[in-house]
Amino acid sequence: MLVADHLVKEFGGLRAVDDVSFTLERGEVLGFLGPNGAGKTTTMRMLAGCLEPDSGCARIAGHDCVQDRIEAQSRLGYLPEGAPAYPAMTPRAFVAFGLQVRGFSGDALKRATELALDRARLGAAASQPIGTLSKGYKRRAALAAAIAHDPAVLILDEPTDGLDPNQKDGVRELIREMAPEKAIIISTHILDEVPAVCSRAIIIAEGRLLFDGTPHALEAVTSDATIEAAFRHLTAGPRATVEAA
Numbered sequence: 001m002l003v004a005d006h007l008v009k010e011f012g013g014l015r016a017v018d019d020v021s022f023t024l025e026r027g028e029v030l031g032f033l034g035p036n037g038a039g040k041t042t043t044m045r046m047l048a049g050c051l052e053p054d055s056g057c058a059r060i061a062g063h064d065c066v067q068d069r070i071e072a073q074s075r076l077g078y079l080p081e082g083a084p085a086y087p088a089m090t091p092r093a094f095v096a097f098g099l100q101v102r103g104f105s106g107d108a109l110k111r112a113t114e115l116a117l118d119r120a121r122l123g124a125a126a127s128q129p130i131g132t133l134s135k136g137y138k139r140r141a142a143l144a145a146a147i148a149h150d151p152a153v154l155i156l157d158e159p160t161d162g163l164d165p166n167q168k169d170g171v172r173e174l175i176r177e178m179a180p181e182k183a184i185i186i187s188t189h190i191l192d193e194v195p196a197v198c199s200r201a202i203i204i205a206e207g208r209l210l211f212d213g214t215p216h217a218l219e220a221v222t223s224d225a226t227i228e229a230a231f232r233h234l235t236a237g238p239r240a241t242v243e244a245a
């Protein structure tokens with residue numbers, strides 16, 4: 001469903017993403033982990049077709065994210081970092097606008113808009129200008145726009161960032177609900193989220209993939225048997241790659 005094939009991206013002299021490869025199938029929820037500046041957002045932007053790799057390629061449902069961008073993006077829902085949106089629009093108008101751009105109209109447009117607002121639990125905030133919403137509700141408005149066209153692949157950059165504990169639970173529940181039908185990547189610094197929602201975890205640091213395996217295999221990396229200890233072990237010291245099924 002989604003392929004990262006030897007992705008490389010440099011900014012000036014800095015190799016932000018260094019030969020990252022993995023594939024993701026329908027039904028998988030991948031937790032994309034790594035320290036600040038590891039290259040997570042840069043990788044996700046290349047997968048989403050927002051940034052061209054220097055070498056390597058990304059594919060969604062067999063469509064190259066650069067050469068065949070429109071086809072690839074039609075199967076993708078992308079929640080970017082910071083959740084940019086139009087501040088004067090309400091979440092309802094913002095979601096509907098995204099759907100119209102994708103060709104929705106009439107009853108299908110109304111149904112898809114209300115379903116997305118409902119799934120992202122916007123409530124009364126759906127009718128308030130986005131610029132006047134709290135950080136958590138802005139994030140939810142962007143999430144609603146990302147899922148509204150029911151894409152096969154979801155790339156969510158820190159989807160629970162800025163949400164209170166109840167809202168975090170709501171978003172995790174939504175991800176679990178959507179998981180069987182989709183291939184989903186979430187980046188997060190909240191390591192508890194990995195066993196809670198992910199079937200698989202990848203750790204990168206300094207642009208290089210260090211671990212790809214199940215949350216259970218990640219816990220088993222150190223004798224502490226916690227994801228936090230494994231994260232520290234893999235990212236704090238000299239680089240070592242751990243392959244796990």
Ligand SMILES: Nc1ncnc2c1ncn2[C@@H]1O[C@H](COP(=O)(O)OP(=O)(O)OP(=O)(O)O)[C@@H](O)[C@H]1O
Nearest residue numbers: 011012014016034035036037038039040041042043
């Ligand atoms: N447009 C850019 N121009 C120059 N450097 C960039 C650009 N985008 C990212 N970088 C650099 O690439 C590296 C990887 O950044 P990236 O945002 O992908 O990391 P991240 O893993 O998402 O970090 P965080 O967890 O802090 O969000 C960082 O050193 C960053 O400063």
